[in-house]
Amino acid sequence: xxxxxxxxxxxxxxxxxxxxxxxxxxxxxxxxxxxxxxxxxxxxxxxxxxxxxxxxxxxxxxxxxxxxxxxxxxxxxxxxxxxxxxxxxxxxxxxxxxxxxxxxxxxxxxxxxxxxxxxxxxxxxxxxxxxxx
Amino acid sequence: xxxxxxxxxxxxxxxxxxxxxxxxxxxxxxxxxxxxxxxxxxxxxxxxxxxxxxxxxxxxxxxxxxxxxxxxxxxxxxxxxxxxxxxxxxxxxxxxxxxxxxxxxxxxxxxxxxxxxxxxxxxxxxxxxxxxxxxxxxxxxxxxxxxxxxxxxxxxxxxxxxxxxxxxxxxxxxxxxxxxxxxxxxxxxxxxxxxxxxxxxxxxxxxxxxxxxxxxxxxxxxxxxxxxxxxxxxxxxxxxxxxxxxxxxxxxxxxxxxxxxxxxxxxxxxxxxxxxxxxxxxxxxxxxxxxxxxxxxxxxxxxxxxxxxxxxxxxxxxxxxxxxxxxxxxxxxxxxxxxxxxxxxxxxxxxxxxxxxxxxxxxxxxxxxxxxxxxxxxxxxxxxxxxxxxxxxxxxxxxxxxxxxxxxxxxxxxxxxxxxxxxxxxxxxxxxxxxxxxxxxxxxxxxxxxxxxxxxxxxxxxxxxxxxxxxxxxxxxxxxxxxxxxxxxxxxxxxxxxxxxxxxxxxxxxxxxxxxxxxxxxxxxxxxxxxxxxxxxxxxxxxxxxxxxxxxxxxxxxxxxx
Amino acid sequence: xxxxxxxxxxxxxxxxxxxxxxxxxxxxxxxxxxxxxxxxxxxxxxxxxxxxxxxxxxxxxxxxxxxxxxxxxxxxxxxxxxxxxxxxxxxxxxxxxxxxxxxxxxxxxxxxxxxxxxxxxxxxxxxxxxxxxxxxxxxxxxxxxxxxxxxxxxxxxxxxxxxxxxxxxxxxxxxxxxxxxxxxxxxxxxxxxxxxxxxxxxxxxxxxxxxxxxxxxxxxxxxxxxxxxxxxx
Numbered sequence: 001x002x003x004x005x006x007x008x009x010x011x012x013x014x015x016x017x018x019x020x021x022x023x024x025x026x027x028x029x030x031x032x033x034x035x036x037x038x039x040x041x042x043x044x045x046x047x048x049x050x051x052x053x054x055x056x057x058x059x060x061x062x063x064x065x066x067x068x069x070x071x072x073x074x075x076x077x078x079x080x081x082x083x084x085x086x087x088x089x090x091x092x093x094x095x096x097x098x099x100x101x102x103x104x105x106x107x108x109x110x111x112x113x114x115x116x117x118x119x120x121x122x123x124x125x126x127x128x129x130x131x132x133x
Numbered sequence: 134x135x136x137x138x139x140x141x142x143x144x145x146x147x148x149x150x151x152x153x154x155x156x157x158x159x160x161x162x163x164x165x166x167x168x169x170x171x172x173x174x175x176x177x178x179x180x181x182x183x184x185x186x187x188x189x190x191x192x193x194x195x196x197x198x199x200x201x202x203x204x205x206x207x208x209x210x211x212x213x214x215x216x217x218x219x220x221x222x223x224x225x226x227x228x229x230x231x232x233x234x235x236x237x238x239x240x241x242x243x244x245x246x247x248x249x250x251x252x253x254x255x256x257x258x259x260x261x262x263x264x265x266x267x268x269x270x271x272x273x274x275x276x277x278x279x280x281x282x283x284x285x286x287x288x289x290x291x292x293x294x295x296x297x298x299x300x301x302x303x304x305x306x307x308x309x310x311x312x313x314x315x316x317x318x319x320x321x322x323x324x325x326x327x328x329x330x331x332x333x334x335x336x337x338x339x340x341x342x343x344x345x346x347x348x349x350x351x352x353x354x355x356x357x358x359x360x361x362x363x364x365x366x367x368x369x370x371x372x373x374x375x376x377x378x379x380x381x382x383x384x385x386x387x388x389x390x391x392x393x394x395x396x397x398x399x400x401x402x403x404x405x406x407x408x409x410x411x412x413x414x415x416x417x418x419x420x421x422x423x424x425x426x427x428x429x430x431x432x433x434x435x436x437x438x439x440x441x442x443x444x445x446x447x448x449x450x451x452x453x454x455x456x457x458x459x460x461x462x463x464x465x466x467x468x469x470x471x472x473x474x475x476x477x478x479x480x481x482x483x484x485x486x487x488x489x490x491x492x493x494x495x496x497x498x499x500x501x502x503x504x505x506x507x508x509x510x511x512x513x514x515x516x517x518x519x520x521x522x523x524x525x526x527x528x529x530x531x532x533x534x535x536x537x538x539x540x541x542x543x544x545x546x547x548x549x550x551x552x553x554x555x556x557x558x559x560x561x562x563x564x565x566x567x568x569x570x571x572x573x574x575x576x577x578x579x580x581x582x583x584x585x586x587x588x589x590x591x592x593x594x595x596x597x598x599x600x601x602x603x604x605x606x607x608x609x610x611x612x613x614x615x616x617x618x619x620x621x622x623x624x625x626x627x628x629x630x631x632x633x634x635x636x637x638x639x640x641x642x643x644x645x646x647x648x649x650x651x652x653x654x655x656x657x658x659x660x661x662x663x664x665x666x667x668x669x670x671x672x673x674x675x676x677x678x679x680x681x682x683x684x685x686x687x688x689x690x691x692x693x694x695x
Numbered sequence: 696x697x698x699x700x701x702x703x704x705x706x707x708x709x710x711x712x713x714x715x716x717x718x719x720x721x722x723x724x725x726x727x728x729x730x731x732x733x734x735x736x737x738x739x740x741x742x743x744x745x746x747x748x749x750x751x752x753x754x755x756x757x758x759x760x761x762x763x764x765x766x767x768x769x770x771x772x773x774x775x776x777x778x779x780x781x782x783x784x785x786x787x788x789x790x791x792x793x794x795x796x797x798x799x800x801x802x803x804x805x806x807x808x809x810x811x812x813x814x815x816x817x818x819x820x821x822x823x824x825x826x827x828x829x830x831x832x833x834x835x836x837x838x839x840x841x842x843x844x845x846x847x848x849x850x851x852x853x854x855x856x857x858x859x860x861x862x863x864x865x866x867x868x869x870x871x872x873x874x875x876x877x878x879x880x881x882x883x884x885x886x887x888x889x890x891x892x893x894x895x896x897x898x899x900x901x902x903x904x905x906x907x908x909x910x911x912x913x914x915x916x917x918x919x920x921x922x923x924x925x926x927x928x
Contacts, residue, residue, distance in 0.1 A: 006797065014790050014794065022780060025779050025783065029772060029776055032772075044928045045924075052919050055912050059790040060912045066728060068732060072735045073738070076743065079347050080742060080743065082435060083351070084749065086435060087750050087754065088754070089450040090438065090446040091380070091447075092757060093449040093450065094379075094446070094447050096447045096448050106373070106374075244718065245719040247733065249717075251733075316736065320725055320729040321719075349740070351743055354744050354746075355747060357872070361864075367837035367861075367865075367868065369861065375858055375860070380754060383750075
């Protein structure tokens with residue numbers, strides 16, 4: 001197909017990428033079992049992202065492909081980030097209105113049960129919730 | 134322009150895409166984008182008819198407080214089914230799948246879309262989805278509105294499973310159509326058809342397709358999760374299981390707000406084409422109009438939370454959503470202003486399609502401005518879930534999409550069928566639709582601002598006057614729509630034969646294809662040498678033309694005015 | 696655009712149409728580019744489909760990090776790691792198979808497709824044992840979540856905490872939908888294998904192999920993220 005100008009990724013490159021991916025898999029297992037403190041989650045995600053980039057660039061040959069395909073992938077990824085980011089903007093700040101509760105109904109039920117356990121005789125312990133939800 | 138232009142040929146080809154084969158099988162298994170477009174037209178028109186009849190029933194029920202023609206349960210089911218049919222089975226596929234399919238490849242100078250088999254498949258997937266939705270009728274009550282909010286949607290009867298499954302399946306159809314069009318626009322353009330020479334209809338369908346491809350998968354996974362919530366109680370959305378119902382709303386609106394742009398962007402494209410063609414004038418700010426479609430497509434993904442201001446989402450996110458919502462006004466305003474300036478110093482030809490474009494300008498502007506009002510946090514808290522929202526939504530969807538789609542249907546009808554409709558009847562119907570529409574929905578703004586809640590079966594007596602006006606308006610609107618149906622069907626039998634370019638338009642489907650087109654669209658691949666609205670570069674349109682109804686003579690002044 | 700134009704003009708003076716060229720394309724190159732672009736668009740719809748589940752995961756993890764860390768202990772990182780390696784190997788063989796057919800080595804393609812299929816089957820078998828092992832001790836998705844007894848040395852009563860069922864719901868939904876994609880991929884590879892054995896592919900025409908490969912790599916990438924998110928952190 002070289003007559004048509006298709007890029008052929010050399011076997012050597014593929015083998016090296018595969019070796020790199022195996023190494024990164026081992027690395028992510030090892031680091032996840034070490035004490036890395038606040039880096040625990042970011043490190044795992046960084047390694048996974050790096051692996052994904054390797055697959056995209058070499059196995060999927062995006063490095064040598066038409067640029068429009070790279071654009072498509074970038075736009076898709078961008079919108080995953082938009083979806084995640086804006087949703088987190090709500091869920092991470094949930095309850096910042098004075099008239100809303102942070103937890104769910106289940107949390108409230110549990111809090112009520114805890115209160116009832118403290119004082120079994122109390123009448124109608126209810127936190128901000130109608131009698132029969 | 135090459136000498137092959139068909140602009141003035143009065144005769145119609147003996148063999149065209151409609152009659153080259155005549156068996157039923159040749160239609161059902163066709164890979165021709167034009168035939169698929171027509172089959173979509175039939176299916177979508179049926180959905181519109183069914184949804185419309187339900188709307189009329191709902192309006193009649195609201196003629197007086199209390200029970201008028203149906204009980205509360207039938208009422209709930211009627212408006213739910215009206216919404217589901219109109220949104221998922223009618224508006225979303227209406228313009229892209231009907232006119233996009235028919236017109237887009239011809240406007241690009243291509244023989245077909247990039248993936249014809251996929252195109253046919255998406256039609257049948259759409260039909261399958263429709264059948265699944267309708268089968269819900271036989272399972273039980275259809276309840277819960279078109280938004281399927283959890284946890285209510287997890288408590289109502291099982292028929293909602295069929296509705297959500299149907300929506301899931303129709304989503305695939307939408308994805309495949311969008312994917313097909315994006316590739317077609319990128320890879321199938323005729324020689325010389327650069328990005329800045331694309332008709333604005335192509336730009337808008339392109340932007341729509343981006344939204345379809347990016348947003349629709351999310352409604353897919355949402356419906357899957359809802360399905361699993363009901364089947365396995367996985368507890369992602371149901372608060373009684375520890376889930377978060379607001380998360381459902383995020384998922385739902387991440388699709389459904391962009392879906393609003395799936396509905397309105399194609400309408401923008403039609404109106405741009407109509408404005409250019411019937412003003413005999415370059416669409417002013419072509420690049421701005423084109424890119425504003427893309428901008429709306431992208432910004433539309435970041436504003437979904439303005440549907441959720443009173444849902445209990447965090448104030449932080451409400452403020453951000455509100456701010457980004459204002460930004461949408463900018464590209465939309467760019468479009469409206471450019472349409473107005475296109476007409477300025479143009480030679481406006483008030484044929485039926487242009488009447489719809491002008492009606493659109495009026496109704497859509499009202500819909501757009503009230504949208505900005507609803508994006509304001511404090512005002513939305515007052516107006517949320519009132520008839521104000523219903524009116525806004527219908528001004529954008531019906532006053533925006535449907536009126537533009539009617540304009541497009543009239544515009545491309547001669548190309549699709551090879552017949553002209555009756556112009557007088559067309560103008561009367563356009564007037565009826567415009568008056569009926571405003572009469573139906575304007576009172577709802579007033580009612581809503583006074584506190585009439587949406588979706589309610591009953592209401593306080595002081596709202597009766599407004600409700601009656603609205604119901605009478607819906608009858609005028611229905612009369613206009615049935616008149617259109619009547620004269621369009623009549624034109625198929627008795628209509629005057631259309632010339633290749635009855636409107637004097639400059640895009641390829643008019644200049645290089647006969648009416649109706651050949652089965653492969655063109656005899657030779659067209660070579661494009663000018664922009665889609667470059668009337669100053671198209672002298673051949675301004676010689677006296679045989680046939681037509683004098684369009685060319687009427688537009689002559691453009692040359693001298695400039 | 697320039698490429699399309701040139702391709703279109705060039706094609707007008709050579710009429711040798713290869714068998715795989717559809718009538719509405721002017722050249723094999725245009726057809727190949729279109730198909731590949733369509734595939735990439737399809738891939739981003741897949742990414743967005745999975746994004747919903749990743750959003751659900753992130754939201755619940757941010758809300759209840761301690762529950763997620765605790766529950767993750769019940770997932771066996773060795774089996775997850777094995778599956779990761781298996782999928783990586785299958786991705787490699789797909790990429791190498793494409794390399795082989797580009798050199799017109801049909802036998803090489805067939806061998807690589809067979810290895811890919813074996814890897815995918817291994818993945819599903821491991822998944823089967825993971826699922827059944829959990830079902831046996833009452834770790835079901837959602838409403839059925841009632842862990843009892845001892846599982847791999849873990850006293851399960853410690854794990855029956857609020858929102859643990861959310862973790863396992865998300866685990867089952869994500870890996871389940873991913874598993875469905877693996878099964879679909881296996882079906883595609885069987886189909887490719889049949890066509891390859893019949894000699895339908897050559898260095899001139901291997902579009903289906905290339906497109907299926909892209910799909911398979913995406914399935915691999917999803918797992919590359921699922922593995923650390925569910926099993927490790």
